[in-house]
Amino acid sequence: MFRRKTLEDLKGNARLPRGPVREAFRQLLKNKAGVVGGLFIISLVIISFFPDSLIISKIFGVDIKQWIAPYPYAKVSFRNRDLPPGSPGYLLGSDYLGRDVLSRTLYGTRISLAVAVVASTVSLLIGLTYGVISGFARTGVDNVMMRFVDFLYGFPIIIFIILLQAYFKAVSRRGGVGLTAVLTDIDKAMGGLFFVFIALGLLNWIGMARLARGQTLSVKQKEFIEAARASGASNLRIVFRHILPNIIGPCIVAETLAIPGYILTEAFLSFIGLGVTPPTPSWGLMISETYQAMRVAPWECLVPGAALTLTTLSFNFLGDGLRDALDPRMRGTT
Numbered sequence: 197m198f199r200r201k202t203l204e205d206l207k208g209n210a211r212l213p214r215g216p217v218r219e220a221f222r223q224l225l226k227n228k229a230g231v232v233g234g235l236f237i238i239s240l241v242i243i244s245f246f247p248d249s250l251i252i253s254k255i256f257g258v259d260i261k262q263w264i265a266p267y268p269y270a271k272v273s274f275r276n277r278d279l280p281p282g283s284p285g286y287l288l289g290s291d292y293l294g295r296d297v298l299s300r301t302l303y304g305t306r307i308s309l310a311v312a313v314v315a316s317t318v319s320l321l322i323g324l325t326y327g328v329i330s331g332f333a334r335t336g337v338d339n340v341m342m343r344f345v346d347f348l349y350g351f352p353i354i355i356f357i358i359l360l361q362a363y364f365k366a367v368s369r370r371g372g373v374g375l376t377a378v379l380t381d382i383d384k385a386m387g388g389l390f391f392v393f394i395a396l397g398l399l400n401w402i403g404m405a406r407l408a409r410g411q412t413l414s415v416k417q418k419e420f421i422e423a424a425r426a427s428g429a430s431n432l433r434i435v436f437r438h439i440l441p442n443i444i445g446p447c448i449v450a451e452t453l454a455i456p457g458y459i460l461t462e463a464f465l466s467f468i469g470l471g472v473t474p475p476t477p478s479w480g481l482m483i484s485e486t487y488q489a490m491r492v493a494p495w496e497c498l499v500p501g502a503a504l505t506l507t508t509l510s511f512n513f514l515g516d517g518l519r520d521a522l523d524p525r526m527r528g529t530t
Contacts, residue, residue, distance in 0.1 A: 223521040230517020233510035240507065244306045278493045289495045291486060297499050300477040304500060307478045308459045308507055310389060311396065315458040316451045318397035323404025324440075324447055330405070331412025332435060342409065348402050357395045357461065361470035364391035388473035392462055400458070407450055411443035445522035453515035456508035463504055479504045 224230055279290040288298040330341040368380050368391070383390040415421065416439060424434050463480030465471035472478045479500040486496035 220521040224517050227517035227520055229513040230520070233513030233517065236506065236510040237514060240305050240309060240510075243302055244309050278489070278496070280493075281495050288499050289493070291482075291496045292489065292493070297482075297496060300482060301479070301499050301503050303477040304479045304482065304503065305507075307387075307389065307472060307476070308462065308504070311392065311458050311462040312455045312511070314393050315396040315400060316455050318393070319401045319404050319454065320447065320451045322397070323401035324408045324444075326401065327405040327408025327410075328412050328435060328439065328443075331409040332416060332431070332439065338409075342406075345402050345405055348399060351399065353399050354461070354464075356399060357465070358468075358470060360395040360398070361391060361465055364395070365470060384473070387476035388471065389476075392465060392471055395465075396458055396461060400454070403454070404447060404451065408443060408447055411446060412439055415439050415442045449515060449519045449522055452511065452518055455511045455515075459504070459508055459511070 224234075278292055279286045279294075281287065281289040283289060286296055286298070288296075288301070291297055291300070326341065326345075330338050333341070364383070367376060368383055368388075379390070416434075421434060421438055424438055429437075462471055463478070463483070466478040466480030467484040469484070471480055474481060482500040483497050483504075486493065490497055
């Protein structure tokens with residue numbers, strides 16, 4: 197008589213296979229650069245949620261009477277406003293208005309992470325939806341949709357974003373009625389970020405749309421898609437149960453690698469005065485306000501510049517690690 201093998205027998209004789217998510221996480225942990233980048237990003241997220249508990253001074257204005265009582269270390273020097281790093285109460289020094297550079301840099305983390313999350317989410321959702329529909333639809337619909345994407349590719353994206361931001365800033369200064377007034381109020385409440393989100397989200401999805409379309413065209417020719425059709429599965433079931441789970445990995449990796457571009461674009465817009473509204477602390481705005489004083493007060497520019505560099509590098513390292521973890525063909529090639 198043959199006895200059926202139980203789960204205990206299988207555990208004793210062979211290791212049970214890992215699930216895809218667990219295996220991808222295990223591969224990600226093997227990538228030291230990806231782990232370091234992920235830990236740095238997690239620390240930025242914690243800082244962005246709890247900046248008040250990590251700083252020792254406020255970031256707006258120089259009213260010392262209002263600051264001293266609740267913030268004993270928020271000292272402002274009117275005789276020498278540019279305090280060097282290591283000054284009492286200013287670990288990384290102060291800027292030309294006496295504001296704590298460390299405090300403003302930590303608050304600037306919120307801006308960069310907000311841009312990273314919103315821009316990547318909008319790009320992923322719009323591009324993935326558009327690309328899957330185009331790749332799964334008939335040839336005629338696919339051609340029309342992709343010709344529209346090709347038409348958008350003809351626009352110089354950065355110049356288009358600059359023109360949009362210039363228009364939005366003009367509308368914000370002039371004011372308006374109806375929908376324009378509502379959008380302007382939302383932008384003012386968000387410190388100038390709302391129009392940045394609109395400008396970044398209008399065209400940055402076209403690359404994701406092309407990637408999603410190519411992945412959909414590749415997957416829909418597989419045998420399991422034909423088997424699903426033969427079993428009577430509807431188009432929606434095929435898309436959501438068979439195509440999306442097989443293409444979401446490369447799309448997430450591509451979007452993670454695109455996040456540094458979004459952060460640098462926001463920093464560039466703030467640098468030229470078309471980003472966030474002062475005195476909202478943004479790394480690009482901080483660099484724009486202080487780069488002319490590099491010879492006399494280099495810390496005012498170097499601190500936000502270092503934060504911007506480390507953040508973009510961390511997202512690049514994490515994106516490389518996710519690519520190795522989610523694509524078995526890429527493991528060990530980077």
